[in-house]
Amino acid sequence: MGLLQKILIPVLGLVLAFCFYSSRENFRPEMLKGKRVIVTGASTGIGEQMAYHLARMGAHVLVTARTEAKLQQVNGKLGTHTCTHKHRKANLTSQVVERCRALGAGSARLVSGSMEDMATTRQLVEVAEAELGGLDMLILNHVGKSYFNYFDGDVGHVQKLLNINFLSYVAMTVSALPMLKRSGGSIVVVSSMAGKVGFPFTVPYSATKFALDGFFSSLRQEFNIQSVNVSITLCILGFIDTENAMRAAADVLLMSPAPKEECALEIIKGGTLRQREVYYRYASTKLPLLLRDWAAELLDLLVRQRYRPERLRAA
Numbered sequence: 001m002g003l004l005q006k007i008l009i010p011v012l013g014l015v016l017a018f019c020f021y022s023s024r025e026n027f028r029p030e031m032l033k034g035k036r037v038i039v040t041g042a043s044t045g046i047g048e049q050m051a052y053h054l055a056r057m058g059a060h061v062l063v064t065a066r067t068e069a070k071l072q073q074v075n076g077k078l079g080t081h082t083c084t085h086k087h088r089k090a091n092l093t094s095q096v097v098e099r100c101r102a103l104g105a106g107s108a109r110l111v112s113g114s115m116e117d118m119a120t121t122r123q124l125v126e127v128a129e130a131e132l133g134g135l136d137m138l139i140l141n142h143v144g145k146s147y148f149n150y151f152d153g154d155v156g157h158v159q160k161l162l163n164i165n166f167l168s169y170v171a172m173t174v175s176a177l178p179m180l181k182r183s184g185g186s187i188v189v190v191s192s193m194a195g196k197v198g199f200p201f202t203v204p205y206s207a208t209k210f211a212l213d214g215f216f217s218s219l220r221q222e223f224n225i226q227s228v229n230v231s232i233t234l235c236i237l238g239f240i241d242t243e244n245a246m247r248a249a250a251d252v253l254l255m256s257p258a259p260k261e262e263c264a265l266e267i268i269k270g271g272t273l274r275q276r277e278v279y280y281r282y283a284s285t286k287l288p289l290l291l292r293d294w295a296a297e298l299l300d301l302l303v304r305q306r307y308r309p310e311r312l313r314a315a
Protein backbone atom coordinates (compact mmCIF):
# COMPACT_ATOMS: atom_id res chain seq x y z
CA MET A 1 0.00 0.00 0.00
CA GLY A 2 2.89 2.36 0.91
CA LEU A 3 4.57 1.68 -2.41
CA LEU A 4 1.26 2.19 -4.24
CA GLN A 5 0.71 5.57 -2.61
CA LYS A 6 4.28 6.82 -3.02
CA ILE A 7 5.01 5.75 -6.57
CA LEU A 8 2.06 4.41 -8.53
CA ILE A 9 -0.41 7.20 -7.83
CA PRO A 10 2.00 10.05 -8.75
CA VAL A 11 3.08 8.14 -11.88
CA LEU A 12 -0.56 7.60 -12.85
CA GLY A 13 -1.18 11.31 -12.29
CA LEU A 14 1.71 12.23 -14.58
CA VAL A 15 0.52 9.84 -17.29
CA LEU A 16 -3.01 11.26 -17.13
CA ALA A 17 -1.68 14.84 -17.23
CA PHE A 18 0.49 13.98 -20.24
CA CYS A 19 -2.45 12.37 -22.07
CA PHE A 20 -4.67 15.37 -21.31
CA TYR A 21 -2.20 17.93 -22.60
CA SER A 22 -1.02 15.96 -25.62
CA SER A 23 -4.62 15.33 -26.74
CA ARG A 24 -5.11 19.09 -27.09
CA GLU A 25 -4.97 20.40 -30.60
CA ASN A 26 -1.63 21.92 -31.60
CA PHE A 27 -1.34 25.39 -33.04
CA ARG A 28 -0.58 25.75 -36.75
CA PRO A 29 -0.15 29.17 -38.40
CA GLU A 30 -2.42 28.01 -41.29
CA MET A 31 -5.30 28.09 -38.80
CA LEU A 32 -5.36 31.88 -39.23
CA LYS A 33 -5.21 31.94 -43.02
CA GLY A 34 -8.18 33.89 -44.38
CA LYS A 35 -9.57 34.58 -40.88
CA ARG A 36 -11.04 38.03 -40.27
CA VAL A 37 -9.49 39.61 -37.17
CA ILE A 38 -9.84 42.96 -35.36
CA VAL A 39 -6.85 44.01 -33.21
CA THR A 40 -7.48 47.09 -31.06
CA GLY A 41 -4.61 49.30 -29.88
CA ALA A 42 -2.33 48.13 -32.69
CA SER A 43 -0.29 51.29 -33.34
CA THR A 44 2.39 50.24 -30.83
CA GLY A 45 3.51 47.51 -28.47
CA ILE A 46 1.93 44.06 -28.25
CA GLY A 47 -1.02 44.99 -30.49
CA GLU A 48 1.33 46.06 -33.31
CA GLN A 49 3.25 42.77 -32.99
CA MET A 50 0.00 40.78 -33.06
CA ALA A 51 -0.98 42.52 -36.30
CA TYR A 52 2.36 41.50 -37.88
CA HIS A 53 2.04 37.85 -36.77
CA LEU A 54 -1.51 37.70 -38.10
CA ALA A 55 -0.38 39.25 -41.37
CA ARG A 56 2.38 36.65 -41.79
CA MET A 57 -0.24 33.95 -41.20
CA GLY A 58 -2.39 35.35 -44.02
CA ALA A 59 -5.26 36.73 -41.94
CA HIS A 60 -7.43 39.72 -42.89
CA VAL A 61 -6.51 42.29 -40.24
CA LEU A 62 -8.36 45.38 -39.17
CA VAL A 63 -6.30 47.44 -36.74
CA THR A 64 -7.47 50.30 -34.55
CA ALA A 65 -5.97 53.15 -32.50
CA ARG A 66 -6.54 56.88 -32.18
CA THR A 67 -5.31 59.12 -34.97
CA GLU A 68 -1.69 59.63 -34.11
CA ALA A 69 1.55 60.12 -35.99
CA LYS A 70 2.34 56.49 -36.64
CA LEU A 71 -1.05 55.76 -38.09
CA GLN A 72 -1.19 59.00 -40.05
CA GLN A 73 1.74 58.13 -42.23
CA VAL A 74 0.50 58.06 -45.79
CA ASN A 75 2.76 56.89 -48.59
CA GLY A 76 5.85 57.15 -46.43
CA LYS A 77 5.33 60.78 -45.37
CA LEU A 78 4.56 61.40 -41.74
CA GLY A 79 1.59 63.56 -40.90
CA THR A 80 0.80 64.61 -44.44
CA HIS A 81 -2.71 63.25 -44.20
CA THR A 82 -4.60 65.64 -41.99
CA CYS A 83 -7.92 64.44 -40.77
CA THR A 84 -10.93 66.65 -40.50
CA HIS A 85 -13.36 63.90 -39.51
CA LYS A 86 -13.52 62.74 -35.95
CA HIS A 87 -13.42 59.11 -36.95
CA ARG A 88 -11.65 58.14 -40.13
CA LYS A 89 -13.28 55.06 -41.45
CA ALA A 90 -11.74 52.19 -43.32
CA ASN A 91 -8.93 51.75 -45.71
CA LEU A 92 -6.53 54.45 -44.56
CA THR A 93 -2.96 53.67 -45.34
CA SER A 94 -0.67 53.63 -42.34
CA GLN A 95 2.75 52.43 -41.34
CA VAL A 96 1.41 49.40 -39.52
CA VAL A 97 -1.09 48.61 -42.26
CA GLU A 98 1.59 48.97 -44.95
CA ARG A 99 3.81 46.53 -43.11
CA CYS A 100 0.94 44.06 -42.65
CA ARG A 101 0.36 44.10 -46.41
CA ALA A 102 4.06 43.60 -47.09
CA LEU A 103 4.12 40.65 -44.69
CA GLY A 104 1.36 38.87 -46.61
CA ALA A 105 -1.91 39.77 -44.91
CA GLY A 106 -5.04 38.64 -46.78
CA SER A 107 -5.97 42.30 -46.42
CA ALA A 108 -5.10 45.06 -43.95
CA ARG A 109 -6.97 48.20 -43.00
CA LEU A 110 -7.11 50.78 -40.26
CA VAL A 111 -10.06 52.28 -38.46
CA SER A 112 -9.23 55.05 -36.03
CA GLY A 113 -11.09 56.65 -33.17
CA SER A 114 -10.89 56.99 -29.42
CA MET A 115 -12.28 54.13 -27.34
CA GLU A 116 -13.29 56.64 -24.69
CA ASP A 117 -16.33 57.28 -26.82
CA MET A 118 -18.73 54.32 -27.00
CA ALA A 119 -20.06 55.46 -30.40
CA THR A 120 -16.60 54.66 -31.81
CA THR A 121 -16.88 51.03 -30.78
CA ARG A 122 -20.10 50.59 -32.76
CA GLN A 123 -18.58 52.32 -35.80
CA LEU A 124 -15.50 50.08 -35.68
CA VAL A 125 -17.61 46.97 -35.73
CA GLU A 126 -19.82 48.35 -38.51
CA VAL A 127 -16.75 48.95 -40.65
CA ALA A 128 -15.58 45.39 -39.98
CA GLU A 129 -18.94 44.04 -41.09
CA ALA A 130 -19.03 46.17 -44.24
CA GLU A 131 -15.41 45.61 -45.24
CA LEU A 132 -14.70 42.06 -44.08
CA GLY A 133 -18.22 40.65 -44.34
CA GLY A 134 -17.96 39.07 -40.90
CA LEU A 135 -15.56 38.46 -38.04
CA ASP A 136 -13.69 35.42 -36.70
CA MET A 137 -11.62 36.92 -33.90
CA LEU A 138 -11.92 40.08 -31.82
CA ILE A 139 -8.67 40.91 -29.99
CA LEU A 140 -9.29 43.56 -27.34
CA ASN A 141 -5.90 44.97 -26.41
CA HIS A 142 -5.91 48.79 -26.21
CA VAL A 143 -5.30 50.68 -22.94
CA GLY A 144 -5.56 54.36 -22.15
CA LYS A 145 -2.60 56.26 -20.80
CA SER A 146 -2.21 56.19 -17.03
CA TYR A 147 0.46 57.05 -14.49
CA PHE A 148 2.88 54.70 -12.73
CA ASN A 149 2.96 56.14 -9.23
CA TYR A 150 1.03 56.35 -5.92
CA PHE A 151 -2.74 56.75 -6.36
CA ASP A 152 -3.32 60.49 -6.63
CA GLY A 153 -7.02 60.55 -5.70
CA ASP A 154 -8.16 61.65 -9.17
CA VAL A 155 -11.57 59.96 -9.48
CA GLY A 156 -12.13 61.45 -12.93
CA HIS A 157 -9.06 59.61 -14.20
CA VAL A 158 -10.35 56.29 -12.81
CA GLN A 159 -13.65 56.88 -14.61
CA LYS A 160 -11.94 57.78 -17.88
CA LEU A 161 -9.71 54.71 -17.67
CA LEU A 162 -12.70 52.49 -16.90
CA ASN A 163 -14.34 53.80 -20.08
CA ILE A 164 -11.31 53.08 -22.24
CA ASN A 165 -9.95 49.86 -20.67
CA PHE A 166 -13.21 48.23 -19.60
CA LEU A 167 -16.49 49.68 -20.92
CA SER A 168 -15.27 49.91 -24.51
CA TYR A 169 -14.31 46.20 -24.30
CA VAL A 170 -17.90 45.46 -23.23
CA ALA A 171 -19.34 47.66 -25.98
CA MET A 172 -17.11 46.13 -28.69
CA THR A 173 -18.15 42.66 -27.54
CA VAL A 174 -21.86 43.51 -27.63
CA SER A 175 -21.58 45.00 -31.14
CA ALA A 176 -19.44 42.17 -32.52
CA LEU A 177 -21.35 39.30 -30.94
CA PRO A 178 -23.85 38.67 -33.77
CA MET A 179 -20.95 38.31 -36.25
CA LEU A 180 -18.95 36.13 -33.86
CA LYS A 181 -21.95 33.88 -33.25
CA ARG A 182 -22.36 33.39 -36.99
CA SER A 183 -18.70 32.40 -37.43
CA GLY A 184 -18.30 30.47 -34.16
CA GLY A 185 -15.51 32.95 -33.46
CA SER A 186 -13.32 34.03 -30.55
CA ILE A 187 -12.95 36.95 -28.19
CA VAL A 188 -9.44 37.56 -26.85
CA VAL A 189 -9.14 39.91 -23.89
CA VAL A 190 -5.65 41.17 -23.07
CA SER A 191 -5.31 41.59 -19.32
CA SER A 192 -2.48 41.50 -16.83
CA MET A 193 -1.18 40.02 -13.61
CA ALA A 194 -2.37 43.39 -12.29
CA GLY A 195 -5.91 42.14 -13.07
CA LYS A 196 -5.47 39.17 -10.74
CA VAL A 197 -3.28 40.56 -7.92
CA GLY A 198 -2.94 44.03 -6.39
CA PHE A 199 0.39 45.71 -7.25
CA PRO A 200 1.54 49.17 -6.16
CA PHE A 201 1.58 52.19 -8.50
CA THR A 202 -1.07 50.96 -10.93
CA VAL A 203 -4.24 51.48 -8.88
CA PRO A 204 -6.64 52.84 -11.57
CA TYR A 205 -5.22 50.51 -14.25
CA SER A 206 -5.49 47.48 -11.98
CA ALA A 207 -9.15 48.26 -11.22
CA THR A 208 -9.97 48.22 -14.94
CA LYS A 209 -8.20 44.89 -15.44
CA PHE A 210 -9.98 43.22 -12.48
CA ALA A 211 -13.27 44.41 -13.99
CA LEU A 212 -12.44 42.60 -17.25
CA ASP A 213 -12.00 39.31 -15.39
CA GLY A 214 -15.38 39.71 -13.67
CA PHE A 215 -17.24 40.54 -16.85
CA PHE A 216 -15.66 38.08 -19.27
CA SER A 217 -15.37 35.11 -16.88
CA SER A 218 -19.09 35.47 -16.04
CA LEU A 219 -20.01 35.85 -19.69
CA ARG A 220 -18.03 32.70 -20.53
CA GLN A 221 -20.17 30.76 -18.05
CA GLU A 222 -23.37 32.04 -19.69
CA PHE A 223 -22.09 31.17 -23.17
CA ASN A 224 -21.47 27.68 -21.90
CA ILE A 225 -24.96 27.29 -20.41
CA GLN A 226 -26.57 28.69 -23.57
CA SER A 227 -24.28 26.72 -25.93
CA VAL A 228 -23.06 29.92 -27.57
CA ASN A 229 -20.12 28.81 -29.69
CA VAL A 230 -17.93 31.88 -29.05
CA SER A 231 -14.74 31.33 -27.04
CA ILE A 232 -13.40 33.85 -24.52
CA THR A 233 -9.66 33.87 -23.80
CA LEU A 234 -8.40 36.07 -20.97
CA CYS A 235 -4.65 36.79 -21.23
CA ILE A 236 -2.70 37.24 -18.01
CA LEU A 237 0.55 38.97 -18.89
CA GLY A 238 3.58 39.82 -16.75
CA PHE A 239 6.02 42.65 -17.49
CA ILE A 240 6.52 43.01 -21.29
CA ASP A 241 9.19 45.13 -23.01
CA THR A 242 6.92 47.55 -24.90
CA GLU A 243 8.17 51.12 -25.20
CA ASN A 244 5.45 52.58 -22.99
CA ALA A 245 5.85 49.97 -20.24
CA MET A 246 9.63 50.31 -20.21
CA ARG A 247 9.44 54.09 -20.04
CA ALA A 248 6.96 53.96 -17.16
CA ALA A 249 8.26 51.15 -15.00
CA ALA A 250 11.69 49.74 -15.96
CA ASP A 251 13.61 51.86 -13.43
CA VAL A 252 11.35 50.90 -10.54
CA LEU A 253 10.89 47.18 -11.19
CA LEU A 254 13.55 44.66 -10.24
CA MET A 255 12.65 42.17 -12.93
CA SER A 256 13.42 41.66 -16.58
CA PRO A 257 10.65 42.17 -19.10
CA ALA A 258 9.60 39.48 -21.57
CA PRO A 259 9.73 40.15 -25.34
CA LYS A 260 6.63 41.66 -26.95
CA GLU A 261 7.00 39.62 -30.16
CA GLU A 262 6.81 36.26 -28.35
CA CYS A 263 4.06 37.58 -26.08
CA ALA A 264 1.99 38.58 -29.12
CA LEU A 265 2.37 35.10 -30.64
CA GLU A 266 1.34 33.35 -27.41
CA ILE A 267 -1.83 35.47 -27.26
CA ILE A 268 -2.75 34.54 -30.84
CA LYS A 269 -2.06 30.86 -30.19
CA GLY A 270 -4.22 30.84 -27.06
CA GLY A 271 -7.10 32.61 -28.80
CA THR A 272 -6.95 30.32 -31.83
CA LEU A 273 -6.93 27.20 -29.66
CA ARG A 274 -9.90 28.68 -27.75
CA GLN A 275 -8.08 28.43 -24.42
CA ARG A 276 -9.83 29.80 -21.36
CA GLU A 277 -6.76 31.76 -20.20
CA VAL A 278 -3.25 32.48 -21.47
CA TYR A 279 -0.41 33.00 -18.99
CA TYR A 280 2.71 34.73 -20.33
CA ARG A 281 5.37 34.06 -19.24
CA TYR A 282 3.93 30.95 -17.74
CA ALA A 283 6.31 30.41 -14.83
CA SER A 284 6.38 34.02 -13.68
CA THR A 285 2.60 34.48 -13.84
CA LYS A 286 0.93 31.12 -13.13
CA LEU A 287 3.23 30.09 -10.28
CA PRO A 288 2.86 33.30 -8.20
CA LEU A 289 -0.90 32.98 -8.65
CA LEU A 290 -0.79 29.62 -6.88
CA LEU A 291 0.28 31.56 -3.79
CA ARG A 292 -2.54 34.08 -4.13
CA ASP A 293 -5.29 32.05 -2.46
CA TRP A 294 -3.19 30.21 0.10
CA ALA A 295 -0.50 32.70 1.12
CA ALA A 296 -1.66 36.09 -0.06
CA GLU A 297 0.48 38.03 2.40
CA LEU A 298 3.59 36.15 1.34
CA LEU A 299 2.84 36.98 -2.30
CA ASP A 300 2.27 40.66 -1.40
CA LEU A 301 5.64 40.71 0.35
CA LEU A 302 7.46 39.02 -2.55
CA VAL A 303 5.92 41.54 -4.93
CA ARG A 304 6.90 44.57 -2.81
CA GLN A 305 10.48 43.29 -2.71
CA ARG A 306 10.64 43.65 -6.48
CA TYR A 307 9.81 47.36 -6.41
CA ARG A 308 12.17 50.30 -5.81
CA PRO A 309 9.75 53.12 -4.79
CA GLU A 310 12.65 55.54 -4.23
CA ARG A 311 13.18 55.48 -7.98
CA LEU A 312 9.67 56.70 -8.80
CA ARG A 313 9.66 59.88 -10.84
CA ALA A 314 8.27 62.94 -9.04
CA ALA A 315 4.56 63.09 -9.87
Ligand SMILES: NC(=O)C1=CN([C@@H]2O[C@H](COP(=O)(O)OP(=O)(O)OC[C@H]3O[C@@H](n4cnc5c(N)ncnc54)[C@H](OP(=O)(O)O)[C@@H]3O)[C@@H](O)[C@H]2O)C=CC1
Nearest residue numbers: 041042043045046065066114115142143192240242244245
Ligand atom coordinates in the same frame (compact mmCIF):
# COMPACT_ATOMS: atom_id res chain seq x y z
N1 LIG B 1 3.54 46.08 -21.46
C1 LIG B 1 3.31 45.43 -20.32
O1 LIG B 1 4.19 45.29 -19.46
C2 LIG B 1 1.98 44.82 -20.09
C3 LIG B 1 0.91 45.04 -20.93
N2 LIG B 1 -0.30 44.42 -20.67
C4 LIG B 1 -1.44 44.65 -21.52
O2 LIG B 1 -1.12 44.45 -22.88
C5 LIG B 1 -1.89 45.33 -23.71
C6 LIG B 1 -0.97 46.10 -24.62
O3 LIG B 1 -0.03 46.80 -23.83
P1 LIG B 1 1.18 47.61 -24.51
O4 LIG B 1 1.48 47.02 -25.82
O5 LIG B 1 2.23 47.74 -23.50
O6 LIG B 1 0.47 49.03 -24.71
P2 LIG B 1 0.89 50.32 -25.58
O7 LIG B 1 0.83 51.48 -24.66
O8 LIG B 1 2.13 50.07 -26.36
O9 LIG B 1 -0.32 50.39 -26.65
C7 LIG B 1 -1.56 50.83 -26.29
C8 LIG B 1 -2.41 50.95 -27.55
O10 LIG B 1 -3.72 51.44 -27.21
C9 LIG B 1 -4.01 52.58 -28.03
N3 LIG B 1 -4.81 53.54 -27.28
C10 LIG B 1 -4.44 54.30 -26.22
N4 LIG B 1 -5.45 55.09 -25.83
C11 LIG B 1 -6.48 54.82 -26.67
C12 LIG B 1 -7.81 55.33 -26.77
N5 LIG B 1 -8.27 56.28 -25.96
N6 LIG B 1 -8.61 54.83 -27.75
C13 LIG B 1 -8.15 53.89 -28.59
N7 LIG B 1 -6.93 53.37 -28.54
C14 LIG B 1 -6.09 53.83 -27.57
C15 LIG B 1 -2.64 53.14 -28.39
O11 LIG B 1 -2.67 53.87 -29.60
P3 LIG B 1 -2.94 55.45 -29.69
O12 LIG B 1 -2.23 56.08 -28.55
O13 LIG B 1 -2.42 55.78 -31.04
O14 LIG B 1 -4.41 55.59 -29.63
C16 LIG B 1 -1.83 51.89 -28.59
O15 LIG B 1 -2.02 51.38 -29.88
C17 LIG B 1 -2.71 46.19 -22.75
O16 LIG B 1 -4.00 45.66 -22.60
C18 LIG B 1 -1.94 46.08 -21.44
O17 LIG B 1 -2.76 46.27 -20.33
C19 LIG B 1 -0.45 43.58 -19.62
C20 LIG B 1 0.59 43.34 -18.77
C21 LIG B 1 1.88 43.95 -18.93
Ligand SMILES: CC(C)CCC[C@@H](C)[C@H]1CC[C@H]2[C@@H]3C(=O)C=C4C[C@@H](O)CC[C@]4(C)[C@H]3CC[C@]12C
Nearest residue numbers: 192193194199202238239244245248249288303
Ligand atom coordinates in the same frame (compact mmCIF):
# COMPACT_ATOMS: atom_id res chain seq x y z
C1 LIG C 1 6.63 39.37 -8.84
C2 LIG C 1 5.59 38.71 -9.62
C3 LIG C 1 4.52 38.11 -8.81
C4 LIG C 1 5.09 39.39 -10.86
C5 LIG C 1 4.94 40.88 -10.80
C6 LIG C 1 4.59 41.42 -12.14
C7 LIG C 1 4.24 42.91 -12.12
C8 LIG C 1 5.32 43.71 -11.49
C9 LIG C 1 3.87 43.38 -13.51
C10 LIG C 1 2.65 42.60 -14.02
C11 LIG C 1 1.85 43.55 -14.86
C12 LIG C 1 2.67 44.76 -15.02
C13 LIG C 1 2.10 46.11 -15.43
C14 LIG C 1 1.09 46.07 -16.50
O1 LIG C 1 0.24 45.23 -16.51
C15 LIG C 1 1.04 47.12 -17.46
C16 LIG C 1 1.74 48.24 -17.32
C17 LIG C 1 1.37 49.40 -18.19
C18 LIG C 1 2.56 50.12 -18.68
O2 LIG C 1 2.27 51.24 -19.48
C19 LIG C 1 3.43 50.49 -17.48
C20 LIG C 1 3.92 49.25 -16.81
C21 LIG C 1 2.79 48.40 -16.28
C22 LIG C 1 2.23 49.17 -15.14
C23 LIG C 1 3.28 47.04 -15.79
C24 LIG C 1 4.22 47.13 -14.57
C25 LIG C 1 4.64 45.77 -14.03
C26 LIG C 1 3.47 44.84 -13.74
C27 LIG C 1 2.66 45.40 -12.60
